Amino acid sequence: MEFEDRYRPAQTPNYDCLLFDLDDTLYPYGSGIATECRKNIGDYMIEKLGIEESKISDMCNILYKHYGTTMAGLRAIGYTFDYDDYHSFVHGRLPYDKLKPDPILRHLLLSLPIRKVIFTNADKVHAAKVLSKLGLEDCFEGIICFETLNPPTDPSSPSDTTTADVFDILKHFSQPDAGSDLPKTPIRCKPSTDSMEHALRIANINPQRTIFFDDSVRNIQSGKRIGLHTVLVGTSHRVKGADHSLENIHNIREALPELWEDAEKSEDVRYKGKLAIETSVTA
16 A cells, blocks of 8 residues: 555545544534433443442443443443343434434535445444434445444353453542553454454555544544544544544535545546547547
């Protein structure tokens, strides 16, 4: 790829893929979906794993901070459960009707003739529902989701719910000298750089020629570390690791006009090439 990038024709676009997070990126955080999702996670921990309600808030905050998702953290500290059951409980009862078709975003996406891929920690059923509600289901080449990085054939994927030998993470962090030596999770997810690199390999995505959109600062910073061009969505404040920041995904054209300029150049090259072929045939 280094040789190709160095010697590619001047008309070739700088980027050939747009990689999008899903939740709170393609639609605003204010939709309420994230709040309901957190509530459902807490309810699952209480009802299915028997965790005391008084511990839920602190546990969720710690697990999310150190493992990327509460789910990954729960598996790390010793809880085992069926992944499909977890997703069905957490996402299956979300108020998807709060999401409405977004013709503006649809037009923006379809106006760019380059690869567009979803990269979410969520499961495939949730991703499909969100894209359908937004009217964007045909705007993406594919979806990198939970099942992509954590296939059912993985021997570490549990089928039963157990709570034996659980690492007391709240007690661990209550100690004044609590270190970072925490149990590892078997779940692959953002913002783990290893997981993100694995995802790009699966999808055959070159990070050097890809723009990554996400609402999470941690995910953006991990993306930057693996070579992605990064766009933080949901704020106009640019943080370390973000090449751009967008208050709203609708601002993509104002922030990255070069994408459309490259697309127009490519169209112009293809059009001229077609004329040349037609002229030689009819001459």
